[in-house]
Amino acid sequence: MSPPAPLPPLAPGALPLAGHFIAYRQDPLGFLMNLAARGRIVGMRLGPIEAFLLREPEDIDRVLVSEHRRFWKDRMTRGLGRVLGDGLLTSEGDIWLRHRRLLAPAFHRERIAAYGNDMALAADRFARSLQPGEVRDIHADMMRLTLEIVAKALFDSDVGPRAADVAHALDVVVGRFGDGSITLFPWLEHLPLPSNRRSRDAIATLDDVLLGVVRARRARGGGGSDLLSMLLAAEDDAGRGLSDREMRDELMTLFLAGHETTALALSYAFVLLSKHPDVEARLRAESDAVLGNTLPTTEHLARLPFARAVILETLRLYPPAWAIGREAIEETSLAGYRIPKGTQLWISQWVNHRDARYFPEPERFLPDRWLGGLERSLPRFAYYPFGGGPRICIGNQFSLLEATIVLATILRRVRVRLLERRPLSLLPMITLRPQDPIVVAYEPAPKPELLRAPVSAAP
CATH class of the missing domain: 1.10.630.10 (Cytochrome P450)
Incomplete structure (x- = not known):
């Protein structure tokens, strides 16, 4: 029986509790560019939320088009429902x-x-x-x-x-x-x-x-x-x-x-x-x-x-x-990585x-x-x-x-x-x-x- 696929790697430098939130807050666009340079799918932790940045057009295509039913809007976007309904x-x-x-x-x-x-x-x-x-x-x-x-x-x-x-x-x-x-x-x-x-x-x-x-x-x-x-x-x-x-x-x-x-x-x-x-x-x-x-x-x-x-x-x-967010509503895989249910995925026009x-x-x-x-x-x-x-x-x-x-x-x-x-x-x-x-x-x-x-x- 083959071992389960690994999770995407998490970027180094995460602090206790805050994770990468301070570095991200200081320069969100630069932080995402640096994250993208680390690999095809790389993770960040913003306070209690762990998210993964997708860089490759074919992975983004799967999330937004060919397998879009496996994903819905991410937590941050859904939070706007308090304003936008x-x-x-x-x-x-x-x-x-x-x-x-x-x-x-x-x-x-x-x-x-x-x-x-x-x-x-x-x-x-x-x-x-x-x-x-x-x-x-x-x-x-x-x-x-x-x-x-x-x-x-x-x-x-x-x-x-x-x-x-x-x-x-x-x-x-x-x-x-x-x-x-x-x-x-x-x-x-x-x-x-x-x-x-x-x-x-x-x-x-x-x-x-x-x-x-x-x-x-x-x-x-x-x-x-x-x-x-x-x-x-x-x-x-x-x-x-x-x-x-x-x-x-x-x-x-x-x-x-x-x-x-x-x-x-x-x-x-x-x-x-x-x-x-x-x-x-x-x-x-x-x-x-x-x-x-x-x-x-x-x-x-x-x-x-x-x-x-x-x-x-x-x-x-x-x-x-400048960015789009999705959440996996069922377990799936991308680029050889395991994407558990509930995973937050970020896609950034600024990066691409x-x-x-x-x-x-x-x-x-x-x-x-x-x-x-x-x-x-x-x-x-x-x-x-x-x-x-x-x-x-x-x-x-x-x-x-x-x-x-x-x-x-x-x-x-x-x-x-x-x-x-x-x-x-x-x-x-x-x-x-x-x-x-x-x-x-x-x-x-x-x-x-x-x-x-x-x-x-x-x-």
């Missing part, structure tokens, strides 16, 4: 499958394309509002801009000024739950701390706003062209739609994913362009040649390959979704997107790498900014469309100049945030007066 990010099993099927028609390619005009107009209003030489935090600006866009797409005019309340409340709860401390040490949530009070108040605000919008729209019989209207009208095979609470959970998840992740991608894109003026000049030249004196629409995207390459390369270097086997000079910003068919030649999980498998981000096409249109629109009116040349200090939480304001100066671009609003959009 049973939305697509946190739910499992039949609940997730039913919700995914009900939401899918609202994210069909043709539906998403129809928002291109709104995206361009919002970005153009923002760019026209800037004063020459004005100094601002571009991350804060992109958060406000994507907030306006997602509020329009999700709710049309029903949220209005309260969209800012939702954004602020989400910011509070992401800050409280995003670093995983409460999952590792659940007793922290019950202490009489100001941060806990702020978190409870924020969740109450989210319930008040989002449930209020759902109930008001339902009371007037639905109607409208936004995503909320489509979700209210959606029914499963048994003729059942989403309840008010289910609607709240999905809207909160979509609001967070559709607002924050795209704002981060745009912020990092402008940082990279400011540091690489030759790339910015090529991007501006492409826009001038394709758009003439109009703003971009969905119909232009196929003729803006370099703009798309800039976004893809930004998502490679600074993926807003910097693998020199697939991305030569991985730390360099090289949008050209995406112009020669790289996407088709890569293993499926060498590059996966939106996750993958059945649980790939449902809003990935919305996000790519928005990022490309907003980037092209703003650059038609302004240049963005980074005022501090030091490396970005990053804060890995639920998303990959900048730790400090990203201070820029906005300067006029050539010929801004020639621009006019888009005249059409894809159906």
